Amino acid sequence: MPEDDREIRERVRGLISETGRERTQLLEVLHKVQKEFRHVPRAAAEAIEQEMLVPVAETYGVVTFYDLLSEKPVGRKVLRICEDVTCSLHGSEQLAAQAEQLLGPEGAQSRNGEVSWTRCACLGLCDKAPAALCDEEPLAPLTSAAIRKIGEDHA
Amino acid sequence: MHSPVLLRRQDAPARDLEAYIASGGLAGLKKAREIGPEETVRMVTDSGLVGRGGAGFPTGRKWESVRTAKDPERYFVLNADESEPGTFKDRQMIDVDPFLVLEGVLIACFATHATRAYIYVRGEYRREADLLQRCAAELGAAGYLDGLGPEGHALAIEVRHGGGAYICGEETALFRSIEGYRGEPMSKPPFPTVAGLFRKPTAINNVETIANVPDIMSRGAAWLRSLGTERSPGVKLYSVSGHVGRPGVYELPFGVPLRELLDLAGAQQDLQAILLGGAAGTFVFPQDFDMPLSYEGAQQRHATLGSGALIAFDHETNLWRVAERLGSFFAHESCGQCVPCRVGTRRQHEMLEALAEGDGRGSERDLLVRLSQVMTDASICGLGQTASTAVRSLIDAETKGLLAV
Amino acid sequence: MADTFQVLIDGHEAIAHEGETILDVLRRAQVETPTLCTHEHLTPAKACRACVVELKGSRALVASCERKAEPGMEVRTDSERVQNARRGVFELLLSQNDVSTAPALAAQAESVGADPGRYRGQRYEKGFFDDNQLYVRDYDKCILCYRCVEACGPDVQNTFALTVSGRGFDAGIAAGFGESLPDSACVFCGNCVAVCPTGALMDRREHSLRAEGRWDEERYDVVQTTCSYCGVGCQLELHVDRASNEIVKVTSPMDHSVTHGFLCVKGRYGYSFVEAGGD
Numbered sequence: 146m147p148e149d150d151r152e153i154r155e156r157v158r159g160l161i162s163e164t165g166r167e168r169t170q171l172l173e174v175l176h177k178v179q180k181e182f183r184h185v186p187r188a189a190a191e192a193i194e195q196e197m198l199v200p201v202a203e204t205y206g207v208v209t210f211y212d213l214l215s216e217k218p219v220g221r222k223v224l225r226i227c228e229d230v231t232c233s234l235h236g237s238e239q240l241a242a243q244a245e246q247l248l249g250p251e252g253a254q255s256r257n258g259e260v261s262w263t264r265c266a267c268l269g270l271c272d273k274a275p276a277a278l279c280d281e282e283p284l285a286p287l288t289s290a291a292i293r294k295i296g297e298d299h300a
Numbered sequence: 301m302h303s304p305v306l307l308r309r310q311d312a313p314a315r316d317l318e319a320y321i322a323s324g325g326l327a328g329l330k331k332a333r334e335i336g337p338e339e340t341v342r343m344v345t346d347s348g349l350v351g352r353g354g355a356g357f358p359t360g361r362k363w364e365s366v367r368t369a370k371d372p373e374r375y376f377v378l379n380a381d382e383s384e385p386g387t388f389k390d391r392q393m394i395d396v397d398p399f400l401v402l403e404g405v406l407i408a409c410f411a412t413h414a415t416r417a418y419i420y421v422r423g424e425y426r427r428e429a430d431l432l433q434r435c436a437a438e439l440g441a442a443g444y445l446d447g448l449g450p451e452g453h454a455l456a457i458e459v460r461h462g463g464g465a466y467i468c469g470e471e472t473a474l475f476r477s478i479e480g481y482r483g484e485p486m487s488k489p490p491f492p493t494v495a496g497l498f499r500k501p502t503a504i505n506n507v508e509t510i511a512n513v514p515d516i517m518s519r520g521a522a523w524l525r526s527l528g529t530e531r532s533p534g535v536k537l538y539s540v541s542g543h544v545g546r547p548g549v550y551e552l553p554f555g556v557p558l559r560e561l562l563d564l565a566g567a568q569q570d571l572q573a574i575l576l577g578g579a580a581g582t583f584v585f586p587q588d589f590d591m592p593l594s595y596e597g598a599q600q601r602h603a604t605l606g607s608g609a610l611i612a613f614d615h616e617t618n619l620w621r622v623a624e625r626l627g628s629f630f631a632h633e634s635c636g637q638c639v640p641c642r643v644g645t646r647r648q649h650e651m652l653e654a655l656a657e658g659d660g661r662g663s664e665r666d667l668l669v670r671l672s673q674v675m676t677d678a679s680i681c682g683l684g685q686t687a688s689t690a691v692r693s694l695i696d697a698e699t700k701g702l703l704a705v
Numbered sequence: 706m707a708d709t710f711q712v713l714i715d716g717h718e719a720i721a722h723e724g725e726t727i728l729d730v731l732r733r734a735q736v737e738t739p740t741l742c743t744h745e746h747l748t749p750a751k752a753c754r755a756c757v758v759e760l761k762g763s764r765a766l767v768a769s770c771e772r773k774a775e776p777g778m779e780v781r782t783d784s785e786r787v788q789n790a791r792r793g794v795f796e797l798l799l800s801q802n803d804v805s806t807a808p809a810l811a812a813q814a815e816s817v818g819a820d821p822g823r824y825r826g827q828r829y830e831k832g833f834f835d836d837n838q839l840y841v842r843d844y845d846k847c848i849l850c851y852r853c854v855e856a857c858g859p860d861v862q863n864t865f866a867l868t869v870s871g872r873g874f875d876a877g878i879a880a881g882f883g884e885s886l887p888d889s890a891c892v893f894c895g896n897c898v899a900v901c902p903t904g905a906l907m908d909r910r911e912h913s914l915r916a917e918g919r920w921d922e923e924r925y926d927v928v929q930t931t932c933s934y935c936g937v938g939c940q941l942e943l944h945v946d947r948a949s950n951e952i953v954k955v956t957s958p959m960d961h962s963v964t965h966g967f968l969c970v971k972g973r974y975g976y977s978f979v980e981a982g983g984d
């Protein structure tokens with residue numbers, strides 16, 4: 146259910162006051178917004194414009210620059226599957242195909258909004274390849290069973 | 301057998317201050333405070349320490365220009381945005397010895413009179429960022445930050461979380477990211493030591509580089525020079541992965557032959573090749589496995605140590621497929637600012653896709669070499685300038701008949 | 706004079722003034738240098754790399770539009786490396802963009818010897834946006850020169866309605882959050898249109914006339930006048946169709962001391978009353 150814009154603005158104002166109003170805190174604020182709303186909605190950018198004097202368009206430019214931020218909602222749980230060299234040697238492409246089958250199309254939320262998955266760049270877990278990140282937690286080596294479990298628990 | 305220096309606590313990580321001090325920690329900071337900033341910088345310069353992030357710039361020289369800068373406002377930044385494909389040594393370094401890293405940061409801030417320290421950790425390393433944050437708080441609570449800040453105040457250390465963008469490992473892009481902008485690189489000059497973070501003099505060092513500093517202080521500059529080679533003093537961390545039996549982080553003094561590192565990591569005897577230095581590195585083939593792992597040793601073979609990443613490939617691996625993955629990585633990670641990189645990395649990836657599928661038109665290799673020259677010469681930053689290095693080395697190797705598949 | 710010094714351009718001595726860019730020096734020395742993103746009144750974006758030169762002591766080529774001249778600099782514009790890089794920049798652009806309304810770009814591409822068919826691959830398909838009455842945006846023609854963002858932002862207008870979004874090949878100009886311009890902070894000053902080098906941003910009138918095959922610059926006179934809306938004194942250039950006596954476009958000279966080429970919505974677009982007749 147879409148949140149009420151006024152309520153979003155209010156909550157974002159709270160996040161800003163606990164983080165800092167200076168422009169240099171923008172990324173930290175956006176991380177918190179992303180975590181709370183699973184994306185950075187326009188209403189959040191409006192609150193940021195009012196409180197931090199960062200234009201709405203610029204916030205959009207920043208959000209779309211960074212892979213961990215998104216302007217569209219992602220799942221409550223986000224699985225990132227590394228697709229770089231070492232992980233691809235260890236079957237990451239097959240795992241991604243499996244994720245597509247079990248969790249739905251890449252980047253989209255599952256039907257109930259619980260899970261989304263995406264391919265990602267090297268996670269620095271190459272010694273445990275194939276690697277993934279489930280929200281903030283490393284999941285390496287990623288197995289078919291682990292993907293299936295995420296699907297059963299959340300999709 | 302080399303006994304580890306940077307990784308000496310890997311079997312018994314010191315993740316609280318008490319344990320760190322009990323195992324000899326903070327002796328370097330004590331020494332620095334005794335001899336003062338100028339002597340501290342001199343020791344680092346004398347040790348011959350150069351940046352381990354890939355560019356290999358002398359750390360002491362960097363510090364000296366910030367120390368002697370006119371502007372009283374200046375910064376220290378720890379670059380923990382480790383994102384080079386195949387690289388995970390900074391993660392390990394932070395995980396097994398967070399206080400060693402932080403002690404290096406404190407010494408750097410002391411030596412450069414830093415107004416504030418920023419620790420920029422890649423967003424995917426949440427646990428490591430949290431660990432550093434907690435350890436910095438412990439140091440503060442125990443009074444170790446007192447007097448290190450401006451005008452005798454306590455030093456402020458801010459941990460910042462990257463947003464998921466390889467380009468932010470590039471120092472000027474990292475500054476933009478801390479400032480709250482898209483991580484688009486700026487031109488150099490001006491260099492960070494003159495106009496860095498917030499356009500103020502800034503010393504920025506990689507995690508591994510800074511982890512060397514406490515021991516340089518406590519054991520002396522000559523100690524670092526007693527390890528490694530004359531032109532590459534000290535030790536290096538290597539992240540080894542791919543077709544090896546024991547992937548992981550290995551620490552070796554500079555100058556050890558590549559073959560030895562491969563043996564340590566349990567590589568099979570007949571590898572097809574390795575990729576050395578990460579995505580921006582080069583393919584190295586068995587004929588060069590006797591290469592000494594040092595800056596000069598790599599240079600002689602037209603290779604680069606880069607971040608110290610090593611990915612091994614067996615004979616079944618189609619190296620054009622590997623190159624396609626590299627091409628995909630750069631196309632995804634290009635910030636999009638300049639034409640040679642924004643369009644070039646895309647065209648490069650398209651051609652590599654065709655070659656990996658074996659349905660090239662035959663003209664791709666020549667065109668890739670041509671494109672490589674444009675990207676290397678005309679891109680704004682190191683990403684575009686090195687995005688075709690590995691591909692070039694692969695084309696060379698293919699010409700020499702070194703590819704198995 | 707203390708504030709002038711010598712630099713070497715392709716082996717010839719040239720005078721540079723303190724604060725000038727290498728490009729300034731090249732232009733005064735009449736060394737032909739291709740440029741796309743740089744603009745006399747905007748911060749150099751150093752993004753297109755068309756103006757790169759070889760600078761002694763520098764490993765990579767440098768953007769002459771951004772790099773300040775320094776005493777004793779040795780610059781080469783005639784080396785194979787420079788020629789190859791410039792050619793490459795245009796060849797890459799030609800492989801992605803529709804340049805049908807960018808004659809200056811096409812001419813420069815030809816003059817550096819760019820082969821339009823050198824690279825093949827995915828074209829830049831960012832779409833056509835027709836969401837307001839004053840100008841249209843055809844982003845397939847956008848070369849991401851940053852000019853519009855700078856003009857909308859701190860360099861001129863301080864409106865900040867536009868941003869660069871995304872990354873890599875997917876980067877593009879946007880008003881943010883899928884917004885149409887009327888829903889954004891845009892004030893329709895059209896200064897982004899004035900600085901767009903490729904026709905990606907185009908006044909509606911020009912766009913319509915082009916679509917009907919009726920745009921013909923040969924038929925237009927440029928009439929100078931002063932804007933009558935307020936007391937600032939902006940100079941206007943009315944582009945008037947000689948045959949129909951209709952205004953087809955309004956601009957302002959880039960070298961005018963009041964406007965520097967920039968106008969507000971009234972000056973640039975508020976001209977239909979002229980044709981409304983007097984009765």
